[in-house]
Structure formats: C-alpha cells, structure tokens
Amino acid sequence: MWRDALLVAGKDIRIELRSRVALWQVLPFAVLVLVLFGFALGPGPSALRTAAPGLYWLAVLFSTVLATQRSMAIESGEGTRDGLRLSGIDPAGVFLGKAAAVAVQLVAVQVLLGAGIVVLFDVHVETWWLALVASVLATVGLSAAGVLYGALSAGLRVRETLLPLLVLPIVAPVLIAGSRAWSAAVSGAVASGASWLKILGPFAAVYLAVGVALYGPLQETA
Amino acid sequence: MSGRARTVTRVTGAAALVTTALTVWLGLWVTPPAQIQGTLVRLLYLHPPVAWVALYCAFGLAALSSLLYLWRRTRSLFWDRLGASAVEVGVVFTALTLVTGSLWGRxxxxxxxxxxxxxxxxxxxxxLFLGYLALRRVPADPDVRARRCAVxxxxxxVDVPIVTFSVDWWQTLHQRGTVLNPGLTLKVHGSMAWTLGLGFLAMTLVFVWMVLVRYRVEVLSDRIGDAQLEVSLSERWAEGPTVPAATGDAGPPGSDGDGSAGSPLPKPVAEPLGGRR
Structure with a gap:
C-alpha cells in the first residue's frame, strides 16, 4: 500500500511539475484571493490583521477545491482511470498517493499565503510551532477529504459545481479550528490555540481512515 | 407495493394526523402559558420534536441504510431508496427546525x-445533506448512483460529530437539553410535559409516514423509467432494420463481437439494459 501510494504521488507530482498548472493557476489564485480580501476589507491595517487568520484559511480552502479538481482532471483522460484501476495498485494506495500529491501542493500554497499575510496584512506570528502544527494537521485533513470528494464526483458532468458544494461544508471544522489556532498563534495564546489541534487531528485521522476504507468501493462506481 | 404495505402507510398517516391535531389542540388551547416565556412556549411543543426527527431519526436512518447498502451481504436497492427517502425528509425537517427556532429566537x-x-x-x-440530494440528482446507472450516494x-x-465538537467550543446562547440532559431528568411538568411528549410522538409518526410515501414514490418512478425504456426500445424495434441509428446509441459499444460487424439488428442491446432491475 505504501509503495503504491509513493508511486501514485510521484506520478501526480511529476505531472504537476511538468504541466505547471498548480504553479501558474492555483498559486496565483491563492494570492489573488488575499488581495481581493484586502479590497473587501479596506486599507485599514487593524481590520486586516484581525481577520488575517480566517482569510488565510478561507484562501486555503478555495485552493483545496482547485487542487482537488486538478488532481481528478489528471485522471479524466481517455481510459486513464481504467488504467489505474487495472494496474493492480491497491485502491487505498491510490487514495493515499493522490492525497499526498494534493498535500504537497497545499503546502506550497500555504507557504505563499503565509508570506502573503505577513507582507500584505502586516501580521506577526508569535508562536510559530503552533501555526506550523495546525497547518500540517489541517493539510492532511483537507487533502484527504478533498480527494475523497473529488473521486466521488469524478466523471460527472456537473463536477465543477458539485464539488465545492460537497467539500466546503465538510471541511468547515478545519476552517473553524484552523482560524482559531492561527489567531492564538498570532496573539501568543498557546493554551487556547493548542486545544483547537484536538479538532484538526481527529479530522485528519477520520478522513484518512474513511478514505482508506471506502476508496475501493468508490472506484468501482466511477 | 403490496396491499399490506399500503395499509401500514395509511394507518401511520392517520395516526400521524390524529396525534398532530391533538398536539395542536393541547399546545394552543389546553396548556397554560409559561411563567417567563408566556405564550411563546407553545412553539416549543413543535421545535424540539422536529429537531429530534431531523437530527436523529432521519440522518440516523440514512447513515444506517447507507452502511447496509455498502456492506456486500445486505446490498440491495431497498436500502438505497430508504436512505434517499430518509435524507429528503430529513432535509425538510432540518429546514423546519431552523425556521421554527428562528421564529422563537426573534x-x-x-x-x-x-x-x-x-x-x-x-x-x-x-x-451537507443538500449536497447529498444534489449528488443524487445527477443521472447515473441505479447501482452506481446508489453506491456513490451511500458513500x-x-x-x-462522519463529519457530523466533528462539526458539532468544533462549533460547540464557541460561547453558546442555546439552552442545554431539557429532556435529553445528562441526568435524563425531565424539567417540564404537568400538561406541558404531556404535550411535549405527544409532539415527539406526532412528529415521529409524520416522519415514518413521509418516508413510507417517499419510498413508494421512489419505487414507482424507477418503474416508470424502466417502462419508458422498454417502450422506446420496442418502438426502435418496430422501426425495423432500415434505421441504422438504432444500433448505435442504446447499448454499450463493443459489448459483443458481432454487433459491430454491420449486423443491422440491435439484438443484444436489450439484454444489459433490461437486466438491471
């Protein structure tokens, strides 16, 4: 399973590196969202600084939808999905691999967004490790949930409109917990921030487990 | 649907009607206004029962039937239809929960x-469950759609407890459970308690009745779909071998060896489509 996951993740990342879709579309989109938030909230630095953690996570959520759609679009070519299915690779491995590839892209998005809120919104993070741990846990959860729903809506004609409707409410806990944890990291309130990790951790664990268990049956459907 | 099932549906519907009417009568005329809330309390004979149906009955049933559908040994379209009916009724009750709560909250x-x-x-x-309904409306083969929707x-x-926990950590205005509180001790008394209890019974019966009817509609619409398919298939047959279009668009391409070799009759086409019921 782990070897299969590595293979699939390597394949997806290699495709991304060569096609540069993530680089030229997903990353600029994330920055664009930040700039648009700036326009929406006006130039006053205090409003932006308070809202920054929430805006950061909202931008990450939107990028997750894009990255997931892209991750499934890779498999939508002529017979690609059948090829993957017939190759004898463990479905759980496919799931973990695709989730890992999405996670790598999300890490890139978050590095850029993190720099973005520091530069554009003038945010000073007090407790770096808290923000980092929250981001890692959230990234795992987001990519797992995103890939699951991507597989669910793969091959449907309405997937572009359906996927956000399905994914965004599911990842709402990540938005809540991520924003609170980052607010705490910005203000240095470690104790209250750390308690939000208790939401992010289980979310990631649950969706990884559900994905490993249900990705097989899901592949039969598509 | 058998005659017995129809009787069950009718009896449930009648019971739901009677208990709902009784709840309305007790709630609006018989019970006294509450000490602090006054006459507003009457909305609370409806709001908790509706929420109970939405959050526990409907989505519990939906999850259970999805699980039973995905488990190979109990896989049947019965569970798919039951789950879909439960979700649909559940969405209506959830919306009602929000509306009645909002009316009371103002x-x-x-x-x-x-x-x-x-x-x-x-x-x-x-x-979340509106998303489920949206997914369900995407046309697909019944088995494919059933598996997709169950998943x-x-x-x-799975998301529900996480959502509940995460939002539960916010400061809360909403009161704690009155009936389902930790000690399971009733904090309502007298005729008010009776009315509330009756409200729960009435809404549960309405739920059961609606699911039964909805299930029947699901079965009938599937049957109509199949019948229409058969009609259009036989129409194509009647058109005869002179129409070349009849071979191409009905069956999966390449499902048999000689069909593509120029044989004008779409003979094997009816097999995979007719056998899916």
Missing amino acids: PTWGVWWTWTARLTSTALLLV AALFAF
Whole structure:
C-alpha cells in the first residue's frame, strides 16, 4: 500500500511539475484571493490583521477545491482511470498517493499565503510551532477529504459545481479550528490555540481512515 | 407495493394526523402559558420534536441504510431508496427546525440568528445533506448512483460529530437539553410535559409516514423509467432494420463481437439494459 501510494504521488507530482498548472493557476489564485480580501476589507491595517487568520484559511480552502479538481482532471483522460484501476495498485494506495500529491501542493500554497499575510496584512506570528502544527494537521485533513470528494464526483458532468458544494461544508471544522489556532498563534495564546489541534487531528485521522476504507468501493462506481 | 404495505402507510398517516391535531389542540388551547416565556412556549411543543426527527431519526436512518447498502451481504436497492427517502425528509425537517427556532429566537433572544453551536451545526448539516440530494440528482446507472450516494451519506455522517465538537467550543446562547440532559431528568411538568411528549410522538409518526410515501414514490418512478425504456426500445424495434441509428446509441459499444460487424439488428442491446432491475 505504501509503495503504491509513493508511486501514485510521484506520478501526480511529476505531472504537476511538468504541466505547471498548480504553479501558474492555483498559486496565483491563492494570492489573488488575499488581495481581493484586502479590497473587501479596506486599507485599514487593524481590520486586516484581525481577520488575517480566517482569510488565510478561507484562501486555503478555495485552493483545496482547485487542487482537488486538478488532481481528478489528471485522471479524466481517455481510459486513464481504467488504467489505474487495472494496474493492480491497491485502491487505498491510490487514495493515499493522490492525497499526498494534493498535500504537497497545499503546502506550497500555504507557504505563499503565509508570506502573503505577513507582507500584505502586516501580521506577526508569535508562536510559530503552533501555526506550523495546525497547518500540517489541517493539510492532511483537507487533502484527504478533498480527494475523497473529488473521486466521488469524478466523471460527472456537473463536477465543477458539485464539488465545492460537497467539500466546503465538510471541511468547515478545519476552517473553524484552523482560524482559531492561527489567531492564538498570532496573539501568543498557546493554551487556547493548542486545544483547537484536538479538532484538526481527529479530522485528519477520520478522513484518512474513511478514505482508506471506502476508496475501493468508490472506484468501482466511477 | 403490496396491499399490506399500503395499509401500514395509511394507518401511520392517520395516526400521524390524529396525534398532530391533538398536539395542536393541547399546545394552543389546553396548556397554560409559561411563567417567563408566556405564550411563546407553545412553539416549543413543535421545535424540539422536529429537531429530534431531523437530527436523529432521519440522518440516523440514512447513515444506517447507507452502511447496509455498502456492506456486500445486505446490498440491495431497498436500502438505497430508504436512505434517499430518509435524507429528503430529513432535509425538510432540518429546514423546519431552523425556521421554527428562528421564529422563537426573534422574540426571545431578540435576533433571528446567532452564531451559536447548535444553530451553526444544524445549518451546516442542512448544507451537507443538500449536497447529498444534489449528488443524487445527477443521472447515473441505479447501482452506481446508489453506491456513490451511500458513500457520500457516510462521509457527511462522519463529519457530523466533528462539526458539532468544533462549533460547540464557541460561547453558546442555546439552552442545554431539557429532556435529553445528562441526568435524563425531565424539567417540564404537568400538561406541558404531556404535550411535549405527544409532539415527539406526532412528529415521529409524520416522519415514518413521509418516508413510507417517499419510498413508494421512489419505487414507482424507477418503474416508470424502466417502462419508458422498454417502450422506446420496442418502438426502435418496430422501426425495423432500415434505421441504422438504432444500433448505435442504446447499448454499450463493443459489448459483443458481432454487433459491430454491420449486423443491422440491435439484438443484444436489450439484454444489459433490461437486466438491471
């Protein structure tokens, strides 16, 4: 399973590196969202600084939808999905691999967004490790949930409109917990921030487990 | 649907009607106004039962039937239809929960909506299962659609406790459970308790009745779909071998060896389509 996951993740990342879709579309989109938030909230630095953690996570959520759609679009070519299915690779491995590839892209998005809120919104993070741990846990959860729903809506004609409707409410806990944890990291309130990790951790664990268990049956459907 | 099932549906419907009417009568005329809330309390004979049906009966049933559908040994379209019916009724009841709660909240709390744990998680639940219904409307082969929807229902159901926990950590305005509180001690008394209990019974019966009817509609619409397919197939047959279009668009391409070799009759086409019921 782990070897299969590595293979699939390597394949997806290699495709991304060569096609540069993530680089030229997903990353600029994330920055664009930040700039648009700036326009929406006006130039006053205090409003932006308070809202920054929430805006950061909202931008990450939107990028997750894009990255997931892209991750499934890779498999939508002529017979690609059948090829993957017939190759004898463990479905759980496919799931973990695709989730890992999405996670790598999300890490890139978050590095850029993190720099973005520091530069554009003038945010000073007090407790770096808290923000980092929250981001890692959230990234795992987001990519797992995103890939699951991507597989669910793969091959449907309405997937572009359906996927956000399905994914965004599911990842709402990540938005809540991520924003609170980052607010705490910005203000240095470690104790209250750390308690939000208790939401992010289980979310990631649950969706990884559900994905490993249900990705097989899901592949039969598509 | 057999005659017995129809009788069960009718009896449930009648019982639901009687208990609902009784609840209305008791709630509006017999019970006294409450000490603090006054006559507003009458809305509370409806709101908790509706929420109970939405959050526990409907989505519990949906999750259970999705699980039973996905488990190979109990896989049958019965569970798919039951789950879909439960979700649909559940979405209606969730919306009603939000509406009745909002109507009560405006005079009591002074606002239509607050960002408290229960309200937020209920609203999220509504959106989650609206997504399920949207997924269900995407046309697909019945088995494919059933599996896809069962998986989606389980994904959503897994999310419910996490959503509840995450929003529960916000400061909350909503009162703690009155009946289902930790000690399971009733905090309502006399005729008010009776009316509330009756309300729960009435809403549960309405739920059961609606699911039964909805299930029947699901079966009938599937049957109509199949009948229409058969009609159009026989129409194509009647058109005869002179129409070349009849071979191409009905069956999966390449499903047999000689069909593509120029044989004008779409003979094997009816097999895979007719056998899916």
